[in-house]
Amino acid sequence: MNTTTYLGIDIGSTTVKLVAVRAGQIIYKRYERHFSKVREKACEMLRAAQEIIGQDTLHVAITGSAGLGMAKASGVDFVQEVFATRKAVGVHVPQADVVIELGGEDAKIIFLSGQLEERMNGSCAGGTGAFIDQMAVLLDVTPTELDELSLHAERIYTIASRCGVFAKSDIQPLLNEGARKEDVAASIFQAVVNQTLGGLAQGRQVAGDILFLGGPLFFFKGLQNRFRETLKLDDEHAHFPDLAPYAIAAGAAEYAKDTQASYTYTDLLQTLEQAAGVPAVSNYLPPLFTSQEEYREFSARHSKHDVMTKNVTMYEGNAYLGIDCGSTTTKLVLISEDNQILYHHYSPNKGNPVDVIEQQLNKLYELCGDRVHILSSAVTGYGEALIQNAFGVDHGLVETVAHFRAARHFCPEVDFIIDIGGQDIKCFKIRNNCIDNIFLNEACSSGCGSFIETFARSMGYSIEEFCKLGLFSEHPIDLGSRCTVFMNSSVKQAQKDGASIDMISSGLSVSVVKNALYKVIRAHSPDDLGKHIVVQGGTFLNDAILRSFEQEIGREVTRPAISGLMGAYGAALHAKDNCPEQTSLILPEELSHFSHTVSNVRCGLCTNHCSLTVNSFPGGRRFISGNRCERPLGKNKAMDLPDLYKWKYEYLRNLPTKTGGEKIGIPFGLNFYELLPFWNAFLGELGFEVVVSDPSSREMYMQGQHSIPSDTVCYPAKLVHGHIENLIEKGVHSIFYPCMTYNLDEGRASNCYNCPVVAYYPELLEANVTGLQSLDFMMPYFELVDSKRFQAQAIKFFCKKYPRLKKKDIVRASDAAYRALDAYYAAVREQGRQAIAYADENGLELAVIVGRPYHIDPEINHGLNQMIASYGMVIVSEDAVWNLAEEPEVHVLNQWTYHSRMYSAANYVVHKPNAQLIQLVSFGCGIDAITTDEIRSIVESGGKIYTQLKIDEINNLGAAKIRIRSMLAAIEEGKKLAKQQ
Template identity: 60%
Template sequence: MKMTLGIDIGSTTVKLVVIKEGQVVQTWYERHLSQVRSKTLELIQQAKEQIGGDPFHIAVSGSAGLGVAKAADLPFIQEVFATGEVVKKSVPDTDVVIELGGEDAKIIFFTGGLEERMNGSCAGGTGAFIDQMATLLDVTPGELDELSLRSEKIYTIASRCGVFAKSDIQPLLNQGARKEDIAASIFQAVVDQTITGLAQGRRIEGKVLFLGGPLYYFKGLQRQFVKSLGLTEETAVFPEMGRYAVAIGAALYSQQSGPQLTYDQLVERLQRAATQAPQTRRLTPLFEKEEEYEAFCDRHAKASVPLASLEDYQGDAYLGVDCGSTTTKLVLMAQDGSILYDYYSANKGNPVEIVRRQLETLLPLCQGRITIKASAATGYGEDLIKHAFNIDAGLVETMSHFKAARSFNPKVDFILDIGGQDIKCFKVRNDSIDSIMLNEACSSGCGSFISTFAQSMGYDVEEFAKLGLFSKYPVDLGSRCTVFMNSSVKQAQKEGATVEDISAGISISVVKNAVYKVIRASSAQELGENIVVQGGTFLNDAVLRAFEMELGRPVVRPRIAGLMGAYGAALYARELGLSRSSLITIEQLSQFAHTSKSTVCGLCGNHCNLTVNSFGGGKRYISGNRCERPLGRQQSEPLPNLYRYKLEKIKALVPVEGWRGKIGIPLGLNMLENLPFWFAFFTKLGFEVILSGISTRSMYIKGQFSIPSDTVCYPAKLLHGHIETLLEQGIKNIFYPCMTYNFDEKTGDNHYNCPVVAYYPELLHANVEGLNNVNFIYPHIGIHKRNTFAKKIREELLAFFPELTLRECRQATEAAYEAYEQWMADVKAEGRRAIDIAREMGKKIVVLSGRPYHIDPEINHGIDELISSFGIVVVSEDCVADLVEPAKVQVLNQWTYHARLYNAAKYVCTQPDMQLVQLVSFGCGIDAITTDEVREILESRGKLYTQLKIDEITNLGAVKIRIRSLLEAVNERERNNGV
């Protein structure tokens, strides 16, 4: 073997290796910033001296390499085969390879049968994910790594999607959590994604070879992998060649890939490839001519707010602070509504410091001439900023945006606000909010995607947006989740799309996500006649233009589009009627010092992760709590909460020692509601019923190695941990039946369990190895057939307990049905009692509607307690579903839990003091139907619809905003109606 070249063109980098006489003599590793073909050509030209004039073999690999290989007529080798070549040559005793690239991740199992598993179109858990998280923390990737090595604790962060992770991280930043802990948590999220999303139930064990740039550069990531997989120095291999493994494999493969080339021939082929016209599907340009853009700018420039000179002004003023998900905004407003001072900046991971610096600048300029009579804060960081700087009041951001838009255009009937992480849409009717639509925990279609994508390409967001204004061939990226756009972008790069084309395509796609995923509009007429758009994302002219083109009509964008939250807060401050603000003074500001530390609350079993923020002088603010106890403000008598009531009833089921021994039951999915039935049944048969216990995060981690699907709902994933918990306790008989049908409550067209609930025991049997060593009893049973149940269950149990008699089973069956019926009667009675108490106390009622397993605190993350903390009585859908005739819906109503949900929505519409909040688990395909139906039932009768999507995401910042938005909208309606 003389000389070979290997090129690995990944989603973010190009790697080139030159091998002579079997030895790597030179390597190159550079980011291509989406200029794939030109960067590849540039590296080859840099390698001219090393390549020389002799012929050589060459092969190309990598996720973005196929397009280059085709265009330049070069041999291509798939990445897995390239990696295999390297492993066979360098570390032949490898059992498993884990390779993480820029946007690609893969696991190759060598021992026990060759098998490769690779991520799909989502880039969660890859180098691009780490880059995005570093940007969010305002650090370089290298600094992120250094921070992680000084961590003290790990937060739960969703990793399967970069935008989900932001939904966890941004509130932590706004609450003052340490960057060191967040950095380590980001790396742990990558590990978790690899274990659950890639391994998909197959254990990672033996000698593990770690390849790819992220696993070479990030020592913190290496540490979390070793710790989580229980590896040693001998079994965890991080080779020096890890960055170039695929390129080396391509070079090794190239000897059998075709004829040799010379340097000049290779350069000529790459130059030809770089000039080929793009083939990706194209869209209409945003602007055809410069004059068209100028007219567009002139029209929107007319939507302005008066400005006044801060240096010349004397009199009263009002301060509004909007600490948003990614940016911080300040507005100082004069008495007449004109703006004296404004500020807009990225949070940079430390909003407190940004506000402190701005106040240090602003307050001295006001001294002696301007009296700040009141101040107000809004946004994700509202509570933190309010406590830090003695701000007078806070208001939920939906209301601050509504106030700003209404002051700007009193006739406004539709408001669309696209921020960094949030999309908020308000329909306005009769001078009050008629309906609120917010994006889910996912920030698909928001400004942060444009920002992070721009930075990944080496541009700031303003420069990146301008590039797309006059693109002739905008790339069609669709209207799916923005993370999936990564695959579309990669495909466009392969086919030669320019940065300009990609920029325009992303702006168009963000708009489509807002219109079709959040607003769900079918026509422009649905939005109204007087549309106001706001939020920092609409400062991007490309996004604004794309929105107008999509609607086919002009909209109004205020000059202060990015400041509308802060301006609305200032307007609210003016309404307070204070004589003087309690805002921090210049003297107090000089003594201001912000520190934060993390701790775990031990006052109850929730063990909330708290962040304690101290501001000097004994002032502090505690965040992360699900109740008021850490704050010392616990109510003497908590309000009724059916979620709490049902959970306590489950905890009160104490096992009774039985002469037949122990039988284990995993406490998840439908077993949470059916537990009284099975507990009574097996106790009557003489078994000691052992429960796996209430779910915890640590329980989930125990079982994550056997989860075969990353897209199934979190409640189902938790079952793996419940099974492992029972196995750890040495339980030899575990019972978890398959149940196609639920109890027939006569409220729908049928009474099925959803497929996941019905048949998950079969999946557990196939994937949890420990179940092979015990009696795992998972028969198909129909509890809806009371007359034949005893005979059927005995037939199923005889194989494990041959002494069981039919008489025993009949007696146990009667006890089981009686226990279940009494349980459901108790729950309904408690629900009616809670409603009566609420009305006696004049409290509002929220029907928190979901599935029976949503009472599990690891699944609902304390949402019920959060709602209760607002002075609201919480009941569940099963308490009120039987109080109305079965609801008529537009779909086949065949699921028991959904029929309850529809009936609860119908009942809420008849009660003026009730609102319904729907809990939905990510990964629940059936709820794609239920959400539309419930929304239709509620909104057709004048009620507001609020949906909360829950998953591994544990931070309740976004949930709190949604609940407060609902309450404020209800209050606004009542005020306008004279209630």
């Protein structure tokens, strides 16, 4: 008898799922990865089901992020995947209150109880299965092994959850510093949880019966555990059904019941096969090479820039070792007295650079025998400090200096260097034979090699094979110049349209170059780069990327044949230039007994309570990472220099408060970092007891995370949610947080606006923090620009709310408040004067850190001021020096108080010989996009180096250290040249 079967085909970003339903029962289900062969895999899976459904009348619906193209090409009905999810839940798990579904690149939350709402990620694949796959590649394990590792974790690290690319930038330093893979694996799953709850839930509470769907949530038990623990779910309320990987396909099958079109098995297979052959439709770019002859000429030109090599087994004499422990790879170079390469090595870190170096040193000593004597060694890269401590390497140098030293060897007149590594882009201009300006990708690896490598592996190719495919593609796909995660979505769209691998390979090469040029360097023309450009880094070994770079800038560049070894080669040259009397490099005998253990401890030497990773090596050597200050290293007194960031924070936290009156809570966030003296004095004078929330912490942030409605707002704003929860815990019945459109007018701008987030954040808190509904949350609009206007506003609000208060009370309190604020400003300037005098008297560099008041919070700045001070710099803030310089001419509308302060502080740095400017910028701060280019222009026009540090909730100082050390190295090089002249 002819029966009817309903088919659901879910074509996702990484997998294809097929479910067949007959008489209300699932009779067949299948789940397979498609490795970018989307349409072919769909046809293959239908063939596999022939034995079960071959004789039935079929009704079919296609769904999934990659399914729309197939549906359009074939004419088969399409159902949007969120709707398909709801269909599946309604039929199979009707008691669910909330559905969380994670796919290869898609994430959804569907709220079924209360107000029905569906939320789905946009173009970003952060916190999805593809992200987990990428992280597994980074740890050199399979996804299954990653899951197994996570089950044995002892601690959770903070890893970026907003984007997979940012997360990789956080994970690699942890691996390079010796963090256990088990802990990193669990932290990766926690990042997925944070992304799901913070990026999708965005303030709406996830509670009740939670249904978890999708392959990652079915296959990864460690991910299930992180969701259970974070949401505090028991087994009764956390549902991980066997249907989870197939749920959307099952929902599509339910939807198919309402479709009109019917097929026989043969008709359906023929329809899908015809759709698989439909050509791609996309935007194309010109080919990289039009002929083999053109490629041969290109290769011959670049092969000229090479280094002579000698056989280490035949060489006798002195040698110098350079090590580059980079973000994803480890490189070693041994050079002779005449700078020829005796030995080199290039391999992935595989999550443990110490093992790689140990193996290579053993091999090197075996090859050298008694003939070759290593007199000096140097290490650079992310793992510099770890490797130097582990193996007694003589010198450690910042990456930018190592790369400049190597580039100068090949091109003495070099004026611009661009190095694209696995996750890092380092670009620097050279002026007067020293580094003048540095560009680094801050926390985003957009435009780096690891993206192409990960993508190549996901499609079953080595990176070498994948890149060669694109050299002669006639139609490279135009993927734009965007964040690599967005590019990933563009690639997936091209795949849906049927684009071939060679088209995607060449298109990715062009995009990597555009990202580097326009997102990191922000070049407007080739002249911004220079005339003598050296390109290096493993990524430029890809001829397709090199060709794209030359085509994009319209000029030829120098790529050394050892492009991927330039950091190690530069380190070796540095070791040769700075040969010690006796090398401290580990000897073969000690190496034979080498051991490396890692432990985790909580530091109790100060209030930071840092979670430390302690690496122990033979001979009592230790390397400690994770510390914000120098105290765990035994250096707590050595660098006790003036630090206005520390002083201001302590001043505000220790303001005297009156006790005994009615308690009013103040959240210590955003504009309260400057105005707390004002409001503390004002409310205290009125007889209230001011209760300030506790110091910020990561735990406080997590406490308020559930009510944050936007994952793109800056971290200081996100933290306020935690401060509100902290005040509620303290038992206050009233919280005071005024809205303030205007800031104080300091006479150097056309207006004195507050940042819109700062100005009106109380309104957002009132709408999203449910705990405020049972409290007296006071959020009046006040203006402090004019004391008389403020008094009138305060009289109207406070006298009405508190009848005991009279007009004279408000006037008296207002006068006290303005005096307290003026006293704070005066104290800051006096401390600044003393700090500047100390730097001048002791011949020290002055670090003028310009930012916003909340950047003094140690939780927000992650101890950046302490890190900078550890290099012997005296720390002052912009509000201590802005009045010491003339107001500079700016080329933007200057209508913000804090902006005008920063511009004047930049002008102060220009005219102060021993002063250097460092700007702190929060991710998500839109209006700082105005300030950065303007401050850079002011500083660079005065011959100084502009340094920008971007910060958010992730505590990773790796990129910041590179910038600071590069800046200091450039300053020292400039001083040497000045003496020589």
